[in-house]
Amino acid sequence: MRRKVLIHILALIALIWTVVPIVWIVLISLMYHHEFASADIHLFPHQPTLANYVRLLGGAAPDWNGTAQGPNAYGPLIREGLLNSAQVAVWVTVLSMIVAVPAAYALSRVQMRFRQAGLLTIVATRSIPPVATTIPFFALYQGLGLSGTKTGLVIAHMTITVPLLVWIGTSFFGGLPPGLERMARVDGCSRWRAFARVVVPASRHSMTAMAVIAFITSWDEFTFALIFNTGTPAQTFPPALSSMFFQVSVPTDVASATVLGLIPPLLVAGLFQRYIRKVNLVGL
Amino acid sequence: MEPEVLQVGISVESVTKRYGKAPRAALDDVDLEIRPGELLAVLGPSGGGKSTLLNVLAGLEPVNSGRLRFGDEDVTDIPAERRNVAVVFQSSMLYPHLSLRKSIAFALTMQKLPAEEIQRRIDEVAGWQRIDHLLDRKPHEVSGGERQRSAVAKALVSHPALLLMDEPFSAVDAQLRRQMRTELAKLHRQFGTTTVFVTHDQEEAMSIADRVAVMRAGKLVQVADPLTLYRRPASAWLADFVSVQPFNLIPVEHQDGGALSAFGGSLVLKPPGGPLPQRLDLGVRPEHLRITRSESSAFRILTREIIGGQVKYTITTDRGDELVAVRSDDEVLDADTPVDPAVDWAHALAFDPDSGDRLDVRFNEVVASVS
Numbered sequence: 001m002r003r004k005v006l007i008h009i010l011a012l013i014a015l016i017w018t019v020v021p022i023v024w025i026v027l028i029s030l031m032y033h034h035e036f037a038s039a040d041i042h043l044f045p046h047q048p049t050l051a052n053y054v055r056l057l058g059g060a061a062p063d064w065n066g067t068a069q070g071p072n073a074y075g076p077l078i079r080e081g082l083l084n085s086a087q088v089a090v091w092v093t094v095l096s097m098i099v100a101v102p103a104a105y106a107l108s109r110v111q112m113r114f115r116q117a118g119l120l121t122i123v124a125t126r127s128i129p130p131v132a133t134t135i136p137f138f139a140l141y142q143g144l145g146l147s148g149t150k151t152g153l154v155i156a157h158m159t160i161t162v163p164l165l166v167w168i169g170t171s172f173f174g175g176l177p178p179g180l181e182r183m184a185r186v187d188g189c190s191r192w193r194a195f196a197r198v199v200v201p202a203s204r205h206s207m208t209a210m211a212v213i214a215f216i217t218s219w220d221e222f223t224f225a226l227i228f229n230t231g232t233p234a235q236t237f238p239p240a241l242s243s244m245f246f247q248v249s250v251p252t253d254v255a256s257a258t259v260l261g262l263i264p265p266l267l268v269a270g271l272f273q274r275y276i277r278k279v280n281l282v283g284l
Numbered sequence: 285m286e287p288e289v290l291q292v293g294i295s296v297e298s299v300t301k302r303y304g305k306a307p308r309a310a311l312d313d314v315d316l317e318i319r320p321g322e323l324l325a326v327l328g329p330s331g332g333g334k335s336t337l338l339n340v341l342a343g344l345e346p347v348n349s350g351r352l353r354f355g356d357e358d359v360t361d362i363p364a365e366r367r368n369v370a371v372v373f374q375s376s377m378l379y380p381h382l383s384l385r386k387s388i389a390f391a392l393t394m395q396k397l398p399a400e401e402i403q404r405r406i407d408e409v410a411g412w413q414r415i416d417h418l419l420d421r422k423p424h425e426v427s428g429g430e431r432q433r434s435a436v437a438k439a440l441v442s443h444p445a446l447l448l449m450d451e452p453f454s455a456v457d458a459q460l461r462r463q464m465r466t467e468l469a470k471l472h473r474q475f476g477t478t479t480v481f482v483t484h485d486q487e488e489a490m491s492i493a494d495r496v497a498v499m500r501a502g503k504l505v506q507v508a509d510p511l512t513l514y515r516r517p518a519s520a521w522l523a524d525f526v527s528v529q530p531f532n533l534i535p536v537e538h539q540d541g542g543a544l545s546a547f548g549g550s551l552v553l554k555p556p557g558g559p560l561p562q563r564l565d566l567g568v569r570p571e572h573l574r575i576t577r578s579e580s581s582a583f584r585i586l587t588r589e590i591i592g593g594q595v596k597y598t599i600t601t602d603r604g605d606e607l608v609a610v611r612s613d614d615e616v617l618d619a620d621t622p623v624d625p626a627v628d629w630a631h632a633l634a635f636d637p638d639s640g641d642r643l644d645v646r647f648n649e650v651v652a653s654v655s
Contacts, residue, residue: 177380179373179450182344185364186371187442188394202381 022262029053029255032064036252052256074244078257080233081240084150085219086264088236091154092218093211096161100214101207103162104169105199109181119170122163130160130223141228148232156224161214168213172206173199208275216265237261292355292445292478294318294341299350301336310336312502314350321476323469325493327486329525333502334482338448341480343367354445365394367446370439374451377435378423384434385419391442409437412471428456432464440475447479453488465492486526490514498522518642520567520635529570529596530608535637536566547605550582555629555647564643567633570610575599577617578624583607585621599623 024043028036029052031045039046051061055072057079063069072078106112107119137156138147146152180202184194200207222238230239241261245254269276294317301311311333318324326334339345341352343364352360359367370391378387385406392402410416413433418426426434432452439447449468453461469492472479483489489496490510497507506518517523524531536544536553544553544566553566575583575597586600595616597609607625617623629647636643 180379182339182342182364183371183373183377183379184390185344186342186367186369187391188365190363190365198379202379204381 025255025258025262028252029259031252033250033252034064052252053260056253056256056260072253074248074253074257077235077240078237078244078260081235081237082260082264084229084234085237085261088150088153088157089215089218089264091150092157092161093214095154096158096165096214097207097211099158100162100165100169100210101200104166105173105195107166108170108173109176119167122166125159125163126167130156130221133159134223134227137224138227147228148234149229150234153225153229153234153236156228157218157221160221161217164217165210165214169206169210172203172210175206176202205275208272212268212272212276215268219265291320291476293320294446294478294480295351295353296337296341297351297353299340299352300348301333301340301345302348309348309502311340311347314499314502314504316497316504316507318478318480319494321478322494323472323479323481323492325489325496326480326482326499327484327489327496327526328499328505329484331501332499334484334499335450336502337499338371338450338480338482341446342369342371342448368442368444369446369448370442370444371448371450372435372439372452374454377431377452378438380423383420383422384415384426387423388419388434388438388441391438395442405441409441412440412474413437429460429464432456432460433467436468436471440471440477444477447477449479449481451483452481454483454485461488468492487528490526496526498525515631516642517633520565520640520642523567523569523633523635523642527569529610532566532568532570532573532607533635534566534568534607536564538562547582547601548603550601550603550605551625553627555627555632557629557647560645561634561636561643563637564645565635565637565640566627567635567642568607568627569631570596570608572628572631573607573609574626574628575609575611575617575623576626577621579622581622581624583623583625585617585619585623588617588619590616597623599625 027043027045030048030050032047032049032051035046047064049061049064051063051069052072054061055069056075058071058075060068060070107115112118141147141152144152146155176199180198181191181194184198185191189197220238221236222242225236226239226242229235230243238261241254241257244257248254296314296316296318299311299314300309302309314333314337316337326337328334336345340347343359343362343366347360350360351358354367378384379390382390388406388409389402392405397405406419407416410419413436415426415430415434415437418430418434423431423434435452439449453464456464465488468481472492481489481493490513493510495507495509496513498505498513500521505522506513508516513522513526517526520531520533524533534546534551536546538560539545539552542554542559544555544560545551546553546566575585582601583599584601585597586606587598589596591610594610594612597611597617598606599609600606609625611617632647634643634645635641
């Protein structure tokens with residue numbers, strides 16, 4: 001009983017630790033700059049407004065004193081960043097799944113030599129910080145014309161997501177009952193059909209979780225995006241937000257841009273959370 | 285309604301299966317005839333080749349050499365999906381992501397049978413297996429026994445030529461296992477589908493099978509009905525393997541006057557009958573070793589275990605030689621009681637000490653006394 005109470009208290013602390021900064025950012029984004037700059041630090045806006053969002057999305061909105069305010073100058077940068085991030089993240093998710101799912105499946109289900117060594121190599125690549133590979137990537141991309149392109153960024157992101165998904169997927173597929181494919185074969189499926197008709201549907205929760213992880217990893221990626229795409233039309237949201245943060249001293253604007261950037265990953269995680277939760281429950 | 289039964293004989297002809305560069309073949313020149321409608325248990329220790337045999341019969345593993353025939357048809361090169369076999373696997377018996385109804389219907393859907401026919405067959409097998417009310421549940425939403433019955437329903441729904449079962453009851457508790465065993469025997473009686481049942485549990489194999497094929501190290505050691513296997517095992521290893529209680533294998537030496545001496549003279553036996561081979565090991569099952577109180581004996585009771593209505597005694601000499609005897613009478617002897625062992629010669633077996641093969645020796649049906 002005492003242990004249970006302790007676990008609940010620790011969970012509550014972790015929840016506060018995680019949620020409070022996000023809640024605070026959201027509340028700041030609902031304040032006028034005047035209120036944020038003039039009043040003492042406080043949590044809840046005295047005069048809540050969506051003006052920061054309206055201006056960031058290209059509209060005009062009145063200020064705290066009714067003065068008309070035009071669109072935010074950084075709006076196009078942020079909007080373009082969001083769009084680019086979405087495109088890159090979707091491509092990274094789709095391509096990473098296409099590469100990683102069969103690889104993970106093969107590594108977990110097919111008897112092969114050096115399987116463990118292969119898995120360890122894959123994990124080892126995850127320990128290399130992205131910044132360590134930027135110079136070879138940069139040199140390569142200059143030669144191939146991929147620098148400053150979304151294609152280049154998709155490829156760079158896949159060097160992070162593919163090993164990650166292979167590693168996670170190997171564990172997921174390893175958890176499937178060992179005779180599943182054999183049963184499908186006896187029931188009339190070819191090897192490929194057994195994979196498509198049985199293994200994939202039986203692992204749909206795991207695969208959804210893998211896709212969500214790939215999407216969020218790509219959406220959040222900063223180092224490659226900053227080095228390869230900053231200042232180009234292919235700039236994604238994280239470097240765009242960084243530019244805005246360092247160049248504009250209006251925290252309420254930056255807060256609203258941050259909240260806009262939080263929405264897609266939260267939406268994806270929220271939409272698919274029932275699958276992700278099932279992964280935790282049944283290991284599939 | 286009478287079930288549609290397809291009774292096919294299976295021939296395994298000199299089949300060898302080797303995995304990669306493994307030094308030993310998983311199946312080593314195996315010849316086996318499975319009779320139409322027979323329930324054959326394939327029994328053996330781990331690594332004996334029994335699961336490989338099942339996979340080869342199912343078409344899940346190609347053979348290196350030899351032929352397989354279902355009836356007159358050579359199926360050696362026919363893949364699993366076109367062999368018309370059904371398998372109840374040890375680990376995954378149903379699809380975890382599908383309802384029982386969809387799991388059972390899966391093979392029929394793959395055969396592209398009309399929906400009405402699929403429904404008819406599902407209703408049929410669900411009725412036989414008493415799972416009608418569970419069809420819309422997922423496997424994890426039903427009990428272990430219900431899962432087993434559903435798996436058997438799934439296997440039977442496609443009217444297979446051959447039903448293969450790979451240790452299907454190994455994951456359930458002892459009581460349910462006994463119950464499932466009885467149900468399987470009843471079901472086989474009802475359907476008569478040619479069935480191969482793989483198990484490492486000799487009690488399970490002996491209790492349900494028409495015949496038992498024992499495998500060891502990739503080779504078929506003996507194929508016989510359970511009683512023959514028990515009474516006339518091909519080797520000392522097999523006699524021990526199919527024995528419920530530890531098998532007594534006694535190395536004996538000849539003495540003058542036709543007597544046999546064992547354990548450095550602690551045990552002297554006088555078998556009835558004619559001359560015996562010069563060298564032999566005597567095999568005696570615990571239920572055929574009788575013990576009686578005797579103050580002058582070199583043997584004493586070391587342990588006693590009460591098993592149902594029987595008492596199992598381990599008796600020993602000062603040298604540490606041990607024998608096991610089982611008694612069914614009312615008297616229960618205490619530990620340290622001195623006892624004389626006597627052999628029920630009608631059931632005694634003789635084995636070659638070098639090869640372990642059974643020797644064709646028949647002792648007369650006389651219980652020999654101990655001198």
